[in-house]
Structures are given as C-alpha cells and as structure tokens.
Amino acid sequence: MTQIATKFLPFHRASIEEEEIRAVVEVLRSGWLTKGPKVQEFETAFAAYTGARHALAVNSCTAALHLGLAAIGLAEGDEVIVPTMTFAASGEVVLYFKARPVLVDCSGSTGQMAPDEMARAITSRTKAIMPMHYAGYPCDMERILEIANRYNLRVIEDAAHALPTRCKGRLVGTLSDITCFSFYATKTMTTGEGGMATTENEDFADRMRLLSLHGISRDAWKRYTAEGSWRYDILEAGYKYNFTDIQAALGLAQLAKCDAMHARRSELAARYTAAIASLEAFEAPPVPIDGQHAWHLYAIQLNTVALRINRDQVIEELKQRGIGTSVHFIPLHLHSLYQGRLGYRPGQFPVAEKYFEREISLPIYPSMTNEQCDDVIEALHEITRQFRR
Ligand SMILES: Cc1ncc(COP(=O)(O)O)c(C=O)c1O
Numbered sequence: 001m002t003q004i005a006t007k008f009l010p011f012h013r014a015s016i017e018e019e020e021i022r023a024v025v026e027v028l029r030s031g032w033l034t035k036g037p038k039v040q041e042f043e044t045a046f047a048a049y050t051g052a053r054h055a056l057a058v059n060s061c062t063a064a065l066h067l068g069l070a071a072i073g074l075a076e077g078d079e080v081i082v083p084t085m086t087f088a089a090s091g092e093v094v095l096y097f098k099a100r101p102v103l104v105d106c107s108g109s110t111g112q113m114a115p116d117e118m119a120r121a122i123t124s125r126t127k128a129i130m131p132m133h134y135a136g137y138p139c140d141m142e143r144i145l146e147i148a149n150r151y152n153l154r155v156i157e158d159a160a161h162a163l164p165t166r167c168k169g170r171l172v173g174t175l176s177d178i179t180c181f182s183f184y185a186t187k188t189m190t191t192g193e194g195g196m197a198t199t200e201n202e203d204f205a206d207r208m209r210l211l212s213l214h215g216i217s218r219d220a221w222k223r224y225t226a227e228g229s230w231r232y233d234i235l236e237a238g239y240k241y242n243f244t245d246i247q248a249a250l251g252l253a254q255l256a257k258c259d260a261m262h263a264r265r266s267e268l269a270a271r272y273t274a275a276i277a278s279l280e281a282f283e284a285p286p287v288p289i290d291g292q293h294a295w296h297l298y299a300i301q302l303n304t305v306a307l308r309i310n311r312d313q314v315i316e317e318l319k320q321r322g323i324g325t326s327v328h329f330i331p332l333h334l335h336s337l338y339q340g341r342l343g344y345r346p347g348q349f350p351v352a353e354k355y356f357e358r359e360i361s362l363p364i365y366p367s368m369t370n371e372q373c374d375d376v377i378e379a380l381h382e383i384t385r386q387f388r389r
Pocket of ligand 1: 059060061062063086087089090132158160161181182183184194195
C-alpha cells in the first residue's frame, strides 16, 4: 500500500444486497407502509432467533431502553447503574424519569463495566442495573445477575452491540429482565434506524407494547383491517416509538443472514488479531473464553509507551492512508451534561479514561475483503515503523 491511498476504506458500510432492496420494494407496492403484518413477522422471527418469549420492535434502541425502564416502574429519585464507557443513549433514558444514572468504571482489558465496581455503586435507591456488552464482548452476566438478585434489582441489558453475543453459550436476549437491541445503520444488522426489546416477562412486554404507540389499547393496523373497528381507547400517555413495515422488511432480510454476517466479521477479527500480535504498538481486543463476541466493533488499544504519537495522531495517520476509524466512547462522565448537572468530574473513573485515550475502532464489516483488512494491518505496521519510540 502506498503512503497516500487512492481509495478510502470507510469505517462502516452496511451490507445491503438485492434481497433487502427487493423486500423493501415489495412493501412499498403492498400499500401498507407503517406498523403492520411485516412488523409482526419480524418480531416473531427475532423472538425465534434469540429464543425470547416476547419481542417488541421499536424505532430505536434508545426507545427500547426508555420503554424498558418504564416497564420496570422507574421513578423520580431512583438510581440506575450505568457504565461510564457507553453511548449517550444509555444514560439519557434514565434522566427522562428524573432518576439518576450512577456511573461505574470499566475493566481495563475489555471495556466492560467492572462487576466489583458495580456492586460497590449499589445504594438503597438503586432500582436497576444496565450492563452494556461493549463492542459485542459478553458481559459477565452470571455475576451481574447474581448481584442483582442479591439486592432485588432489575437488569436491563443494553445489547446495542450484542447481536449475536453469547454468554457461556447462551445468546443475549433471554438472560435478564429486558434486553434492548439496536438496528442503527452501523450495527451488526440494520434497518436504517430501529431497535428491539425482548423479555420473558409478559407484564413487561404488555406494558412496553402499550406505551410504544401512544398508550392506545390496540394498534392502527388492526383498526384499519376488515376485522378491526375504528374504536380505540387511550389508556396512558405513551410515545410514538413504533417500527414500520418498511423497516421490518429490511430487518427480516438482514436477520436471515445475521449468522453469515457474524461469521465473516469473526474471520476478519481473527485476521486482525493474528497480525496485531506481532505489533508492540497496538493491543488486540480480548477474545472471550466461554462466550461469543459479536464483533460489532474491533476495538484496539494503543501502546503509548511504544509509540511517539497519541491516539488522535494515529487516527490521522490512518486517515492519510485511506482508512476510516472511530472511537468508542468518550466516557459519559467527561461530558458537560454529566459534569454540570450530575457533578461527575474528570479523573473519577481512571480505567475508562485510560481505555478511551488509547482506543481506536478499526473497520470490520462483512463486505470488507481480506485485502482491505491487510491494508489496515499494513498501515498499522507503517505507523509503528515510522513513529516507534
Ligand atoms: C451502547 C449503545 N447503546 C444504545 C445505543 C442507541 O441505539 P439507537 O441509535 O438504536 O437508539 C447505541 C447506539 O450507537 C449504543 O452504541
């Protein structure tokens, strides 16, 4: 690879093929665009895939997390334990209720919330724990659920990165009270925007379904079909969080190749990991011993002792060589909202800060070729040679 690349390798590219395009066109031709039969079909297929009893498709993972917290009865003044190493959505949904996101540091090697820190953060106000399977690496759910049970806390998994993650052989989706997935454009399967809440608990499922569409007693599709009636009743002030048949058509086509897409991401991850082992300037992400990584992100760590340049400069060097990257995440406690309104301060969660300062997410998606993966690896070699201390 030459120093200045002619073609840019984007950080992400969705795997949209003819079957997705055909499925969406079919819905457009059907005359029914919003929540209808395709949404039901997608929910049934997703429940079957994860093994969950109930699956509710909504317009984002953020909406699913919000509905999940509503379903467990989160109230003003309650506390919810949230990792600081996560995206805006995981904390903001707690603030919707005037409850407090209690942030917790992560473990250095995996970026996951550290269970011991989590246990220490529990108070008499704690209502729930929201673990997040960072990058798609499985959280230690056995430990988290054991702690939650001991203190009678609810667990809502933020599984935005975790399709298909396995914890000790079991797919994420049935392990805790409610699990929330994301189908945002960059996720392991996508519907453009979208999310799914799964649960084994019928009461939670009913409540999330009711609140997801204005708190109305029945959905619009049934109202407009031959067996439906125009009558409806507003039971509660709900939200406009419904999924659409257009998204569901995309989702069904993506779900059908979820395992194949995962297999390809796993191959790319293995290729990266084998190559990075010989590079002292970079550390490959850990591979779970008794679980399955979804490989939503391939998150490397920079060895700042070995290299003269920092993370931002490495990202710039990769960009110069035609490689798109990203950073996951700026820990929540470093943001203005969390410092201003909630009193968090820099230095409070040192492991997460160090992890963030050294983190780079490399491109990993099914349509990436081995040659493109090797280009990234070669660029890391070049940077190591050029900027070694
Ligand atoms: C960890 C995490 N949680 C939640 C979300 C929110 O997902 P959505 O965009 O589907 O609302 C994201 C999105 O990037 C995320 O990374």
